[in-house]
Amino acid sequence: VANLEVKGASAKTLLAEAKSAGGLSGTLAAKGAFEGSGGLPTMKGRGLGTITNCRVEHGRTLALLAAVLQVPDLASPEFDECRAEFTQSGYRLSTPVLRLVGKAVQLTGRGTVNLATSGLDYQMTLALAPGLFAKVTRPELRPAFRRRGDGFSEIDFRLYGTTLDPQTDLVSRIGRAAATEAAKEQLNRLFKRKVF
Numbered sequence: 001v002a003n004l005e006v007k008g009a010s011a012k013t014l015l016a017e018a019k020s021a022g023g024l025s026g027t028l029a030a031k032g033a034f035e036g037s038g039g040l041p042t043m044k045g046r047g048l049g050t051i052t053n054c055r056v057e058h059g060r061t062l063a064l065l066a067a068v069l070q071v072p073d074l075a076s077p078e079f080d081e082c083r084a085e086f087t088q089s090g091y092r093l094s095t096p097v098l099r100l101v102g103k104a105v106q107l108t109g110r111g112t113v114n115l116a117t118s119g120l121d122y123q124m125t126l127a128l129a130p131g132l133f134a135k136v137t138r139p140e141l142r143p144a145f146r147r148r149g150d151g152f153s154e155i156d157f158r159l160y161g162t163t164l165d166p167q168t169d170l171v172s173r174i175g176r177a178a179a180t181e182a183a184k185e186q187l188n189r190l191f192k193r194k195v196f
Contacts, residue, residue: 004047006030011051023057026082034088040115045088054082054100061159061166062107065126068170071135077105091116098122104129106152111159118162127154144174 012025032047056062057076066074079102087094093113100107111122128136128145133153136142145153161167 001035002033004030004032004034006049011054023059024051024054024082025057026051026054041090043088043090046086048083048085048097051082052080054079056082056100060164064166064168065170068168068174069136069141070138071128071132073132073135074105078102079105088115095122098124104132106154109159113163118164120160120162120166122159123156124159125154125156127152141174144170 007029009028009030010025011028012023014028015024028049028051030047030049032045032049034043034045036043055076055078059075062077063075066072079100081099081101083097083099083101084095085097087096091114093115095112096110098107098109098111106127107124108127109122109124111120111124113120127148130151130153133145136145145155147153155170155173157173158169159166160169
């Protein structure tokens with residue numbers, strides 16, 4: 001049985017000491033409780049962690065989103081807070097709460113990671129502030145987003161693959177939204193008025 005509590009730690013220093021390639025900086029506060037009797041397959045645990053003044057650099061998922069949406073600013077955004085709540089049962093790490101929230105970008109979701117295979121299965125939502133959404137200039141991309149009451153524009157997507165090679169269904173979602181928008185325009189032209 002192990003109980004862990006961290007306050008005021010440098011996320012960057014901890015990752016460097018763990019020889020992790022991830023580029024995450026900020027101040028970490030975390031709590032976790034774990035128990036098991038025979039290595040990772042028997043481990044059970046739960047906990048949460050928060051990083052304030054969080055910055056992600058060289059993150060594969062953010063780089064993937066930046067490439068798909070053709071917005072380079074998404075590759076290395078600054079967040080006011082990065083928060084995760086997790087439970088572990090053997091190789092399965094579930095994250096019912098994942099929130100990376102900043103003034104320009106918000107990335108939220110939930111899902112699982114397989115600790116043996118590094119396999120990902122997450123349902124995510126990306127939200128962009130008006131200034132950053134204005135940088136999404138390709139016309140086929142914009143209809144896939146929906147406008148929120150606070151001015152942010154958001155899009156849901158699935159994240160899968162592995163931690164080293166993440167994949168997303170954003171391209172197919174964008175394609176469906178573009179096809180729907182084209183169909184609406186055709187119908188509006190056909191009836192010579194705005195139907196939708």
